[in-house]
Amino acid sequence: MRRFGVERTSGKKVRDVGMRRLRALAVLPLLASLLASCGDDEGSGPRSINWYNFPDDSGALQKAADRCSQASKGRYKIVYNKLPRAADGQRQQMVRRLAAKDDSLDILGLDVTWAPEFAEARWIREWTGRMKQQAIEGTLRVPLQTSTWKNKLYAVPYNTNTQLLWYRTDLVPEPPRTWAEMLDMAARLAEEGKPHYVEVQGAQYEGLTVWFNTLINSAGGSILNATATEPSLGPPAVRAASVMRDLARSPAGDPSLSNQMEDQNRLAMESGSAAFELNYPFVYPSMKANNPKLFKNFRWAPYPRVDAGRPSRPTIGGIDLAVSAYSRRPDLAFEAALCLRNRENQLTAALEGGLPPTLRALYQEDALVKEYPFAADVLAALESASVRPQTPAYQNVSIVVSHTLSPPSGIDPESAVDTMSDQISDALQSKGVIP
Structure with missing residues (x-):
């Protein structure tokens, strides 16, 4: 008879049953481990490519991840x-x-100042061969500078900004x-009692x-x-610092200048207290x-311009996509990164997320020009833009x-x-x- 799941028998049969159960219990953890690892084997379903990037409220980044996952036809799934x-x-x-050599990171969304530091630390992989060629084809020259360290490409520009x-x-008919x-x-x-502040960070x-x-x-x-x-600095640095001081001490300087960031500048302009604003295109919508x-x-x-005879060179921002040195699937990560910043996904990021593209051809795209009538001016600014100092010590x-x-x-x-x-x-x- 059986009682509460215990088999009532005698002698050798009891010992045999017990041994079989112990062997079965011992095998279970091994089976579980093997089953867990099967998800990474070829042909067992899409493998996860972990993409780490800034939080996007528009949904454009998630759309890109979903599109690329689908386009891979089951070879990988991008997890944003x-x-x-x-x-x-x-x-x-x-x-x-x-x-810590965490191998769960595959694609990294780097601020445009981080590539030299990450490359020098050997945390990211160099782009070479066919992948490098695809990364640079049609990409704006200045954003590519942010992805380069010691003449080697370590990331691919995802979006830019200026x-x-x-x-x-x-208030002023001509700028x-x-x-x-x-x-x-x-x-x-200011003498006329009109809004007159120049909003800047x-x-x-x-x-x-x-x-x-x-x-x-x-x-x-x-x-x-x-x-x-x-350091280079010299007379141009003195000239630059003088412009900053002159603004702060003039009627053009907002009393809150020393506490203002981009969003405070936007709000001041929208409130009607300013005549000018130096800011990114997000202020338009x-x-x-x-x-x-x-x-x-x-x-x-x-x-x-600082001087009438020289063009202005606004500093660019943006995000570059790099592949982690510790990724278990670097080939798929490179492929996925290229997909994430392809024409369709960059256009979506521009229209829905307000992120200016790094592919030159998109600035002639009708949909972009309609949504951002200043697209040609952004492109012109990017053509002559400057980058922040490229050094591992940038911080x-x-x-x-x-x-x-x-x-x-x-x-x-x-x-x-x-x-x-x-x-x-x-x-x-x-x-x-460091101060």
Whole structure:
């Protein structure tokens, strides 16, 4: 008879039954392990490719992941993993996991300043051969610079970004061509009691470094030398710092300048208190939605020049896609990364996510031009744009710049450039204490 699942028998039969059960129990964990690993075997279904990127509220990135998964015809499935919203949090999470050789990371969405650091640490793979050729074909030249370190391609540009000058035609019928012209226009508007502020990123953060980088490049200089081994700065840096100080001390300077980032600039413009704004294209649909009346007079123009004889060189932003050195499926990861930034997916990211594309041909796409009538101006800005210093020590360099130039109203141009030169030199040599 059986009682409560226990087989009542005697002698040898009891021992045989017990041994069979013990052997069966011992085999179960092994079977479970084998079954779990079968999901990674060839022909057993799509293998997961983990894509880590910034959080996207528009849904454009998830659409790209779904499209590419379907296009692979079952060979892989892209899993879109959202990183923290802040760039520092994104970098911190990836750095920690890569330092631990985490093989669950496949495709990495890198800020445009991270490729040299990640490449030098051997955390990402070089793009070579056919994959490299596909990555660079039709891609804008300046965004490709952000993906390159020591003449090797370590990522593929996914999207880019650049600033334009935004202004109100009811206050200034024609936009200024230079910073000096803009400050003069603002001063006249202030005398007339009209909105006159110039909104720009003056808080002590990455945006302040970007502002300075744009100005120094527009003045014919750069923060680092061509080999990124020592600071360059010099007279162009003094000129750039002077422009920042002059704005902060003029009627054009918003009293909140030293605390303002991109979104505060947008809100100030939408509230009607400003005449000019240096910002990214996201401000256009925002103004259209939030202040339709003011939107009727909201226009754009090229970023102002530092000197009339030199073109402006606004600093680009964006995200580059790299393949982790520890990925278990690098071949599929390279293929998937190319798919994620193909023509269809970049167009969706532009129309639904507001992310300017890195493929030149898309700037003539009717759908993009209709949604963004300033597409040609963005393309022109990208053609002459500048990139932030390409160095593994970029984080430290940026901290030095933003710390030294904050607040803009307190800048002593000559002294500030000397301080930056000394501290950047220390940062590049891993010496000294970062402010």
